[in-house]
């Protein structure tokens with residue numbers, strides 16, 4: 001039985017275009033917004049429990065780099081590194097980029113993707129579960145991540161939704177998971 | 188109106204406040220959840236409710252016309268009973284509609300201190316005879332019993348004829364094949380079991396490895412419980428769903444990695460006098476909750492209106508472990 005990952009993978013051209021871009025500005029931005037989110041919503045760290053400070057690697061299969069995420073009050077950080085530089089991570093989550101984004105906002109079900117092998121986890125499973133459950137609760141729309149509210153948040157969510165739809169179409173978007181959830185209007 | 192004529196209640200899981208809202212929005216009649224400690228049998232990292240979150244959740248659910256049932260369903264540890272008593276008091280203070288318990292001390296505390304609060308008997312109590320069920324209803328005023336997943340539909344009908352309390356049965360989600368509350372398999376590999384610590388095959392003992400052939404090895408407490416060939420559906424290493432070697436044969440000794448789906452038996456369950464249908468999965472995400480609850484909402488309503496919920500239920504297959512489903516013991520063919 002084929003997995004759904006290839007259908008949701010971005011074309012290799014995107015990876016080639018992204019690879020030479022400088023990582024530092026992106027790292028600084030992601031780190032700053034992550035720290036702000038954690039400061040705004042302290043209950044998220046509480047939910048994370050023992051996983052606070054634990055580095056977790058998020059590896060988009062179809063991107064050239066990996067993200068090393070560590071959540072810890074004002075010391076939270078997001079590092080962008082090569083995929084072979086994640087040995088520090090206590091747990092690793094691997095999936096195509098669009099699948100990872102869909103997990104962030106709760107569009108996709110992490111367990112279902114794991115059962116169909118579209119999502120892979122390595123290392124300490126309990127850390128991945130705690131992070132997954134915390135993200136579920138965070139209801140992390142792009143507007144929420146960037147600390148926006150009201151109209152600007154609506155605009156940002158609408159804009160990124162359109163962008164994501166285009167990216168999904170580009171990726172073929174033929175996966176069983178995407179189909180079954182979206183046709184049913186379960187988003 | 189007789190027991191048989193009433194529309195069955197849809198009881199849905201919530202591991203987080205976001206999941207509770209998703210369940211209420213998708214049409215749950217009741218939502219069950221628990222506190223973030225050993226008092227509930229889904230004590231997973233990052234899951235469950237603080238008392239403040241529960242109070243907010245109850246208010247949200249009530250505004251949507253749904254009830255909230257709080258599972259305080261592990262067995263109280265000697266010397267630490269205070270934690271379980273506190274959980275019962277907190278649930279009552281949060282205005283929860285019912286408490287789901289299994290332990291005699293917890294039931295006694297709830298019945299004594301909160302006599303107006305409905306008491307449901309957890310599946311963890313493994314009450315599977317009219318005598319046992321009558322004991323709980325006579326002694327503690329239990330109003331509903333959640334039946335272990337070991338009965339066939341005719342057995343449920345026979346049981347319902349002999350008892351006065353309501354019955355609730357699982358219709359979708361992970362399968363626990365033993366008479367619940369009496370399985371210690373998980374303890375042998377990890378030292379933790381659902382009865383005492385609230386987790387079966389706990390994630391802090393789970394490891395996934397891929398071998399050179401791309402096979403996924405699912406391990407629990409250092410034991411390889413199952414392996415899945417490249418590009419085939421995988422499962423969680425729940426101990427009873429692993430492959431074992433016995434008498435020269437290797438295979439699924441207790442249970443295949445499949446999930447329960449009793450959709451096709453809903454009408455029979457209604458005729459058998461069942462009051463409530465339970466969806467398993469407090470450890471699952473919002474997408475699962477929204478999908479499964481709305482599918483079963485359509486199915487339950489369809490019993491009265493004649494609308495076919497088949498396609499909506501068929502779409503739920505991707506949520507199932509191993510991508511496979513079974514109607515479990517309800518349709519026992521091996522007896």
Ligand code: SF4
Nearest residue numbers: 363364365370387427
């Ligand atoms: S090992 Fe299986 S039968 Fe035993 S408690 Fe866990 S799920 Fe239930």
